[in-house]
Amino acid sequence: MKKFFIPLFSVVLLSSCASVNYSYDGKAFNHSLETITQQNLRKNLYVIASDEMGGRDTGSPGQKKAGEYIIKQYQDMGVSHPDVMDSFYQKVPAAYMNTGRGAGLPDSENILAFIKGSEKPDEIIVISAHYDHVGTKNGVVYNGADDDGSGTVAVMEIAKAFQKAKKDGHGPKRSILFLHVTGEEHGLLGSKYYADHPIYPMANTVANLNIDMIGRCDPGNCGKDYVYVIGSEMLSTDLKKINVEANNKVTKLELNYKYDDPKDPQRLYYRSDHYNFAKNGVPVAFFFDGIHEDYHKPTDDADKIDYAALQKRTQLVFATAWELANRKDRIVVDGKNNR
Ligand SMILES: [Zn+2]
Numbered sequence: 001m002k003k004f005f006i007p008l009f010s011v012v013l014l015s016s017c018a019s020v021n022y023s024y025d026g027k028a029f030n031h032s033l034e035t036i037t038q039q040n041l042r043k044n045l046y047v048i049a050s051d052e053m054g055g056r057d058t059g060s061p062g063q064k065k066a067g068e069y070i071i072k073q074y075q076d077m078g079v080s081h082p083d084v085m086d087s088f089y090q091k092v093p094a095a096y097m098n099t100g101r102g103a104g105l106p107d108s109e110n111i112l113a114f115i116k117g118s119e120k121p122d123e124i125i126v127i128s129a130h131y132d133h134v135g136t137k138n139g140v141v142y143n144g145a146d147d148d149g150s151g152t153v154a155v156m157e158i159a160k161a162f163q164k165a166k167k168d169g170h171g172p173k174r175s176i177l178f179l180h181v182t183g184e185e186h187g188l189l190g191s192k193y194y195a196d197h198p199i200y201p202m203a204n205t206v207a208n209l210n211i212d213m214i215g216r217c218d219p220g221n222c223g224k225d226y227v228y229v230i231g232s233e234m235l236s237t238d239l240k241k242i243n244v245e246a247n248n249k250v251t252k253l254e255l256n257y258k259y260d261d262p263k264d265p266q267r268l269y270y271r272s273d274h275y276n277f278a279k280n281g282v283p284v285a286f287f288f289d290g291i292h293e294d295y296h297k298p299t300d301d302a303d304k305i306d307y308a309a310l311q312k313r314t315q316l317v318f319a320t321a322w323e324l325a326n327r328k329d330r331i332v333v334d335g336k337n338n339r
Contacts, residue, residue, distance in 0.1 A: 020170040022326045024249040028170040029322060032161040033250070036315050038307040040160070044073065044153040045215070045310075048131070049145035049302045056144060057135025058183045059094070059106035066131055067111055070156065070180055074113040077160045078167075082114040082177065082199050092182055092193045101187040108132070108182040110190045112199060115162050117175040117325065124200045125324050126177045126208040126282075127317065128191065128273055129155045130184030134296060145302040147295065150215035151287075152180060154314040161318050162325075172325035174206060181273050184212070191273035195280055202280040206331060207239055207324050210274035210286045214313040215305035218290025226254040227313045228288040231269045233260070236283035238331035239324075243285055246319035251312050259288070278337055287317055 020028050047053075047069055054062025071088045074080070081088040090110040097105045111131065117123065129151025133144030143149070159178045165171050177200065183189030195202070214227065233240035247253055259268045269275065274284035289309075294300040324331065 022170065022322075024246070024319065028165060028168065029319075031168060032165040033315055033318065035161045035164045036157050036311060036318060038311045041153050041157055041310050041314065042302070042307050044156060045145060045149050045305060046302045048152050049143040049149040051141045051143070053143075055135040055142040056131060056133040058097075058132045058186055058189070059108040060135055062135070063108065063132055063182065067109060067180070070111055070131065070152065073156050074159065077163050079113050079115060079159050079163050079178075082112055083116065084199060085112065088112055090194065090197070090199065092190055096193055097183055097186065097189045102183060102189050105183070105186060108190070110182055110194055111180040113159055113178040115159065115166060115172060115176045117173050118171050119173040121175050122204050123174040123330055124177050124205045125174055125321055126179050126205060126277065127155055127158055127211075127321055128179040128181060128208060129211045130182070130190065130273055131180045132182050132185055132190070134185050140298045142296070142298050143301050145305055146213045146215045146289070146292075146300050148184070148212045149302070150213060150305065150310055151211035154211050154214060154310065154317065155180065157314050158318045158321065172322070174325040176321065176325060184273055188273055188276060191276040195276035202277075202282060205277065205282045207236070208274050208277035208282050208284045209317050209321055210272060210284060211317060212272045212286065213289050214287055215307075215310040216289050216292045216294070217306065217309070218292050221256070221290060224254055225252070225309070225312065226256050227316065228256045228259055228290060230259045230286040230288060231274065231278065232285035233335065234269065234284070234337060235278060235281065235335040236331050236333055237335070239283045239285055242323045242331070243320045246323060247316055250319040251316040253312060253316060281333060283331060283333060285320065287313060
């Protein structure tokens with residue numbers, strides 16, 4: 001009896017090591033998900049949206065200081081820049097921005113961090129947020145805690161969750177680029193620069209999940225667990241399905257598609273950084289909390305953020321990225337930008 005027992009036992013052990021369970025009810029996902037905490041989000045946001053950063057105007061010393069803080073967080077979690085770059089910085093030259101709303105801006109930088117995929121490293125998921133804001137006016141600092149300090153800290157928190165999975169031996173199968181863009185407030189300049197000078201080819205870019213303001217509520221939705229998701233089915237029916245399933249299984253928020261109505265006058269699909277990916281045929285989903293009373297006011301402060309909501313919405317983007325990165329087939333592109 002004993003003779004047979006030992007080999008049988010080792011076969012069971014072997015097979016459980018060979019196939020990691022990547023599903024939402026598996027340990028791999030949940031051990032990573034639980035690293036996304038309100039405490040971390042709050043700690044980082046109080047720094048990013050502090051007066052010391054001077055409102056993070058594009059190219060200002062305050063923005064550069066915020067950038068240094070962001071890079072330090074990646075270094076501390078053991079995440080590096082893309083292997084094809086020699087630093088975290090992609091310089092966006094003043095000459096590039098000196099048109100239209102960017103006129104008169106100094107040089108600035110996009111910040112890129114990267115986790116290489118274990119099975120399909122050439123296929124890239126981009127998770128983005130802008131880290132600039134509107135600066136200081138008449139001595140008053142516009143801290144931009146929600147816009148877009150919330151997205152900035154969410155992207156870092158998602159990176160930490162994927163890095164935890166990697167350390168545990170089940171890192172993402174596709175690669176993930178964590179992209180902190182500059183110049184959004186002057187006309188999506190940093191993301192436009194990235195799209196014009198992509199580090200990894202747009203043809204290999206599977207999807208862009210963009211986060212711009214996810215820590216507050218708008219007047220019609222306060223008290224609800226919700227988030228606006230914009231553009232998720234414009235280019236890919238798969239992307240919307242994946243996002244909905246992630247939400248049903250993990251976060252259970254109310255997903256609001258109001259801004260997907262082609263008749264909506266705000267036309268938000270065309271108005272944040274994700275559009276620079278969408279216009280190149282990359283499926284996008286944009287996560288947003290709506291327009292509230294402190295939008296672009298000096299009162300957009302870290303103490304007004306709903307950290308429980310910020311955590312949930314960050315977890316939704318993480319869960320969506322997890323499936324995009326680990327599923328067998330790359331998502332289909334079966335739609336067009338102008339429907
Ligand atoms: Zn913004």
